[in-house]
Amino acid sequence: MLNGTGVKIFTGTSHPELAEIIARRLGLPLAKAEVTKSGIGETIVRIAESVRENDVYIINTGCGAVNTSLMELCIMIHACKIASAKRITAVVPLFPYARQDKKDKSRAPITAKLVANMIQKAGCDHVITMDLHASQIQGFFDVPLFAEPSSILYIRTHFDLHNVVIVSPDAGGAKRATSIADRLGVDFALFHKERKKANSVSRMVLVGHVKDKVAILVDDMADTCGTLCLAAHHLTEAGVAKVYAIVTHGILSGDALENVEKSGLEKLIVTNTLPQKENQAKCSKIEVIDIGPVLGEVIRRSHYGESVSKLFHEVPY
Secondary structure (H helix, E strand, O other): OOOOOOEEEEOOOOOOOHHHHHHHHOOOOOOOOEEEOOOOOOOEEOOOOOOOOOOOOOOOOOOHHHHHHHHHHHHHHHHHHHOOOOOEEEEEEOOOOOOOOOOOOOOOOOOHHHHHHHHHHHHHOEEEOOOOOHHHHHHHOOOEEEEOOOOOHHHHHHHHHHHHEEOOOOHHHHHHHHHHHHHHHHEEEEEEEEEEEOOOOEEEEEEOOOOOOEEEEEEEEEEEOHHHHHHHHHHHHHHOOOEEEEEEEEOOOHHHHHHHHHOOOOEEEEOOOOOHHHHHOOOOOOEOOOOOOHHHHHHHHHHHHOOOHHHOOOOOO
């Protein structure tokens, strides 16, 4: 609890429900701010209470109208900076443009780096995020940044670890999956996938022993879910007992919900870094992990100067 400690929690318009959960966890009301648009679509922000010498946390995630959410975040940071806030932390559960993290073709921009620069130049001192698409994005910042997957506690409390194998749906997620498998003390398997075009997988090859085990696919985000559904199909053919998928960011665009409903997945478990109520109503296989308490505890520890990394190695809060 942070009552009377000079902490202010603000939210943009992207995910106010998550901001409310975090604020309740901390025992604080959301600070007052007005976010509106001008006649030509410009974002207008008014901070409606004093932030002088306060520790300010601004919560906005990269969903819906992503560009609008990003501009809201930068403008709110700037508004608090020139209003003499002591320290400003951006809480961005889903970091916008995280998938544009490298120069993969001629004249391609590294947009994740540009976004990092924008947030810093606006006046941000710290960034708190959940499970970056690629760990090298941390190198884009000159300010501290926290990122940690939220799947380990769920797996420990919902599965018999003696019969679990963690599976990465592609080589790019191998480091994430092996880290989770090592901390749980379970086996690991990997898919090698070949793409003919973006968001379209032509072939997947399974590496590892999965027969008669409960396979848990882990990834940072699920967009069209084509890869996860294809991986679930191959795992079923390889003789697994059941297939689950745990994903931090459930983007679930296009035909994703229909694909999941028809797939061999028992459940697709996502966190609420993005709003998920509508997705749950449309697909019976969607289950949501609430990461509000985790982010609330990270904010509390950050404010008091306690170790954040220790949080993910301790008995759950």
